[in-house]
Amino acid sequence: MTQPLNPPPLSRRQTLERLRADPSVSVLIIGAGINGAGLFRDLALQGVDVLIVDKQDFCAGASAAPSRLIHGGLKYLETGEFRLVAQSTRERNLLLRNAPHVVHPLRTAMPTHSWFGGIWPSIQRFFRRPAKIDDRGILISELGLTLYDFFGRHFRSMPRHSLTLGRRVHQSLPDIRRDVRALHTYYDAAISQAERLGFELIDDGCRTHRGAMALNHVDLIGADSGTVNFEDEEGNAFTVRPQIIVNAGGAWIDEINRQLGRRTQHIGGTKGGHLIVDVPQVRDQLDGRMIYFGTPDGRICLIYPFMNHVLVGATDIRCTDPDRAVCDDDERDYMLEAVRYLFPDVPIGPEQVRYRYSGVRPLPRSDAADPGQISRDHAIVEDRIHDWPVLSLVGGKWTTFRGFAEEVADDVLARLGRRRELDTRQLAIGGGKDYPRDAAAREMWLVRVTELCDGDRGRAIVLLARYGTRGDAVARHCERIGVDGLSRQRPLDSLVDYREGEIDFVCRFERVEHLADVLFRRLPIALSGQLDGAVIDEVAALCGVALGWSDARRGSEIERARDVAMHAHGVSLTPAESSFQENSP
DSSP states (O other), rough: OOOOOOOOOOOHHHHHHHHHOEEEEEEEOOOSSHHHHHHHHHHHHTTTEEEEEOOOOOOOOOOOGOEEEEEGGGGGGGTOOOOHHHHHHHHHHHHHHHHHTTEEEEEEEEEESSTTTTTTHHHHTTTTTTOSSOOHHHHHHHHHHHHHHHHTTOOOOOOEEEEEEHHHHHHHTTTTTTTOOOOEEEEEEEOOOHHHHHHHHHHHHHHOTTTEEEOSSSEEEEEEEEEEEETTTSSOOOEEEEEEEOOOOOOGGHHHHHHHHHOOOOBBOEEEEEEEEEEHHHHHTTTTOOOEEEEESSSSEEOOOOOOOEEEOOOEEESOOOOOOOOOHHHHHHHHHHHHHSSSSOOOOOGEEHHHHHHHEEEEEOOOOOGGGGGOOEEEEEEETTTTTEEEEEEEOOHHHHHHHHHHHHHHHHTOOOOOOOOOOOOOOOOGGOOOHHHHHHHHHHHHHHHTTTOOOHHHHHHHHHHGGHHHHHHHHHHHHHHTTTBBOOBOOOOOSHHHHHHHHHHHHOOOOOOOIIIIISSSTTTTTTTOOHHHHHHHHHHHHHHHHHHHHHHHHHHHHHHHIIIHHHOOOOOOOOOOOOOOO
């Protein structure tokens, strides 16, 4: 199924002008995380006039802080959530087809220490009784993975699980704990650039239907009878008159409802911290695999290769203030200790952490003693505020966003007296459209784009991996001559894998408002552990040219990005690293 070509979407200025001329929309979505973005695209595809807004950037918050897994939820089998596992495995398989530029198969190994461990605790968990599992033995793991293969049979695109015993385990992973007796290997998937896919959902929606509009970095001020009031960062107010409001604010759902005019208690979020660690000895042994393992305290942890480093996660801690959610030193130390538990002879310390992040999962309010036992399923909760039905999207996860969006869209369409016109199950997203599916098609794409990259085949390969088929448009933009008469093909001094024209393209065509939007979300610069003072300065200079920033604005953007890097992500930046001067070119 292909998507129609459409005129360029409305710009931010055009969107604000249109809303001031006519503030009426059928649906207002507050919150542009993955739940909101998925719903926005689905409604736009049905021709619904819909506006999505967020106080931050698109796909910020918890949607920018996942374990980056697209998975069926193996652990949900223990609690008997078979419907969720079935939906998750189906949606995982669909995402592998619809977003192949950012979603990739992930071979996963689960170490076991015994034959019979975990049977009784698993039975207790199945009946929703508290139980700690520090060892899922071979038999219970074999049963679970057989069920997992069964639930993942729809749209299957990956092999079934296998079992490795004895000496072969330690030949494969020489530094793993000596008491590991077996490895179960199965397949899930990982998403390399979650934030990018979130933006592409927004972009697809805007390009599909002229009545679909999106605004980032706007504040909800309040609501009265008939209108919802907002203000942009420059203090410009505007109002919206929706028929239906969807609250997709994630961990902020209750706060948004309060601002709209009603106090609710729908959310009881938990904080999940993750690390990007430079530990080549472990990365090389993983050989592309994720290890999904239990710790002595009964928690589940994971570690897998990610952008030349390894990603380690995750914590699960109650959190009442999502605005203050950071991966603190205690969480960092806990996750490093988990790695040392699995690989006891590998030296690893805080100095090897290149990046850390945290987000608050928008889980339903629960009295469960163990946050890990709170269901990851999703639900639509309706409140009546003023004259609107306000639908709060509680729960959910990256893997199932499309299915959740479909459920909500069908509800909204029914309320509007409309019918679904387009099925999204096998509809490509963003750079996944027309993605080359075999070696011959890939070669044809690379040959064509290599010509646009001055014959640099390696550059074409990078663009396909980073943008999918949208890399063609990036290459064409870089081929043009800039206003200074120089080619935009020049590599950045601080990031040789990026081109000046690439940064220019992202700024001009991907709804960038701040330097941090580029560094932390549109591109995987910070996520890949490459962020330092020189990078911030050089990217800021290019953003300033593309977006017409003054020297003062550029300076404030640099300070803002540095603050986010140091305080939210643990990146070490000293004052001497920044060479920016207010009068520098």
